[in-house]
Amino acid sequence: MKRYLPVIYLIIITIQLLLLSSCQKLDKLDDLSATDVDAEYAIPLFSTDFKMGEILENFDENSSVFFDENGSAILRYQGDFTSSGSRDIFDVLSVVNNIPIPLMDTVSALPFVAPNGVMLDYAILKTGGFRYVFSSEHEEPITVSVSIPSMTKNGEIFSHTLGTTAYSGTIPVAGGLLSPLDLSGYTLDIPQDSIYVEFSAFRENSGFADTLAGFAVIFNDVTASFIQGYLGNQVFEFDRDTIEIDFFENWTEGTLRFEDPTINFMVDNSFGFPVRSSINVLDIISVNDRIFPLSSPFIANGIDFAYPQPDEVGCVKQTFFSFDNENSNLVELLSAVPKAVDYDIDGLTNPDGNTAIRGFMTDSSLLSVQVEVVLPVFGAVSNYNVFDTIKIDRFDFDVDFEQYGAINYAEFKLYSESDIPLDIDLQLLFADQNEQVIDSLFTDLTPIVKAAEVNSEGNTIAPTIHTVLSRVTEGRFERIREEARFLFLRVRFATPEDGMRSVRVTADQGAKIGMGVKVGVIK
């Protein structure tokens, strides 16, 4: 047996030697790379899916987006709410305050002449005080009575009686009511601009009425909660305001036409007399900082605001007036691409000076005005250019194609599926961290979204699909991946037929845009 063992050993050793190279190769499997690769990988890079409703709602800070019953988008920019109260007009009553008014006779008509042509019929006093002083030549006690027939409350005339025992052997005797009587709640009739006051003195010892040597009345703090009459030509002054429209802030060039834009005045009025607008300024300021005054007959002639009738005290009447393409050159001005609307408005009372109109006001009467710019997204645009810069993080898709080989090209594919009736062209430049352009995806403006088909009314009837390819070499691809930190976008919008066709943008119109890349790898 033993003599055969070397032979067996040699056989096995031979087998092992033959297999040795195989063993060594297998050990190298742990450090494997690839070769003879000629591959093309296609991966999606990004996608976005949006509806115009979402876009418009987030587009600028100042606007509100509304959608009508058809879903059509409407941009609404509102100015500040501005108002004017009744305080100025009520000041007319102050002419009687704190002035001693001597009465020359026991029955006197105190003249009441309000400023600014105001002619009051009556006023319901909210506050007020009444005092009187007198002097007596009578050498005996007297009792003084005073009444104001023009002033009644609950059907009773205002009156007051004051007895005095102040005579002490010397005349004249001075007396009076120094603490004011409360006039609140009294109705003060002012016929023929006069306030009638009567007084009398009763000689207590003699037992008969007599006159006084002097008598004067003093009103103080007279205010009204309601007045009626002809309230003259007053001016309600409102603050000047500017409505910012930042929808077009990135606009650079192109034409724009809105079909039905309006500038709306919304007026609430609880003054019971005519008020007419006095528009001092109503200008459209374009994105080029040019100023275009709005032209309309209603600017010169004014807008009459509705007002409550005498039997509508406390009611608020609303006036809604629109400057539109029928009564102004608004459409023309907005084609200059607006960035703001500047306005300054006042209100004129009784603009026609008709004294036959006896108006009223209360202490809570208010005239308020709000202006809004309404831009229905219905119109046409051509060559409308927008520039924007988007900061990007590194194009790090973490797909390490280099493990398979060397990248020799990358072909980007931009896909769009849109039912928005807008052609969108894009020029996309890559810039480094110093905002220096290093490459481009589309050197020139390149159509990336084709406008959806629309009918004669500008409504979308069929979506469109569009794709565009752009191939870059390996070197360019790597540089973009490594260095690009900014995207410079130039986007050009146009409605169909080179901007001649007006279209309507609705909330449910949207687009899906995606970009993928084919990467060629060779090793």
Place this chain on the structure above:
Amino acid sequence: MKYTTVIIFSLFCLLSVSAQDELSLHFLPDNITTSRTNPAMLPEKNMVAGLPNIGFNLYHSSGNFNDIFVENENGGLDLNFGKWISQLSETNQLNINLEAETIRFFMRRGKFGLNINHEMRFQSFFEYPDTYVKLVGEGNAQYIGQQVNIGPDIQQNAFHAIGVGLSYEWNDKMVLAVRPKILFGIGNASTIRKKATISTAEAYYQTTVSTDYQLNSTGIVNYNNEGFDFNFESLDRGFSSNTGFSLDFGVQLKPIEKLAINISIVDAFAKINWKKNARIYESKTTNTFDGVNIDFSKILQGDSLNFSNAADTINFDNLFDFTARDASYSTELPSRVYFSAAFQLTDRFSLHGLFYNERFRDQNRQAYSLGVQAQLHKIFNIGLNYAYRFDEATNVGLNTTFRFGPLQLFAATDNIIHAFQPLEADNVNGRIGLNLIF
């Protein structure tokens, strides 16, 4: 003694090198190891002890190792996608079998024979679609607009088998044998459902992965946050509670003196129940990767573009979205049928023919072999055979037996051309071992 130690050590080293349909082995004369293919094929001696023998089988339907892996200038290996892809079929298989029989003992008393053995077996069946490779080597751009199958089918089993065979010589014309085997599972990884497709849309190459996939594993394959990972160290286990059963049955007929007909089925009803460390990974989902989703309205408001999230979402493991749970399961093992005939031409030469069928997962694979055995010397027997195996016609097998006193050294392969260069072969097997004959 020195040589004996070296020989045994070297035999075990071979195990680490490579992986038998056992066609050529089947023709070995007077060798207890042939009872692996038919328990009724028994040695002439009444007592035989089988020392360790090792068999391997490597089959790859689409190229050999050296075709696919080439040395690069740095001394490392490159995966040659071009050559690999050029040899791919729509469906491709990589099968590796390693079998180490530690001991076998045969004893005959009268008409009865007792045949006991222990072996360790590792079976690996990996079936993959060509697109599984082409997607990487050629890219997915060629499949834009198509749904591509990428679901591999994995069946890996490692187990101990202890067989106790009993044979009965009915008369001098017929031997019947049966060998039940108890199996102790070491490790398993197996796919139950294997639907996994990937499609790339035409629009902007959106990638959609659709799965109905189930992988059962006892640790050979683990899944974690980074995806699947093989852990072959888990096979370093002894006997476990993962038990199973299989049955070998054989019959040898000798209708005439010079003709022997052998019929057998090996590993019938083979099944292992996996309980220890058994986990089930499932994925039934459809996920689409659209690229980085950008909120366009926020970009309009000045947000920056950020693509960094793309990394996670494009990871295939994330797209598969596997869930894992602990659960026991069972697997079936391949069964084999041998039908052969041997005709003794002269004292020295005999002719053989064999039909072989392997059945696994409702699939059958056949092989056919014709051979001649020559007893060239009293200590030396050699056989040459030709086989048509698994749709391949270039298989020239060789077997040989040396007899040194009680020591019987044998080797057999179905493809001698590549037996010593397994990395040059896409279909190679072999077995080598020692027996002691008393």
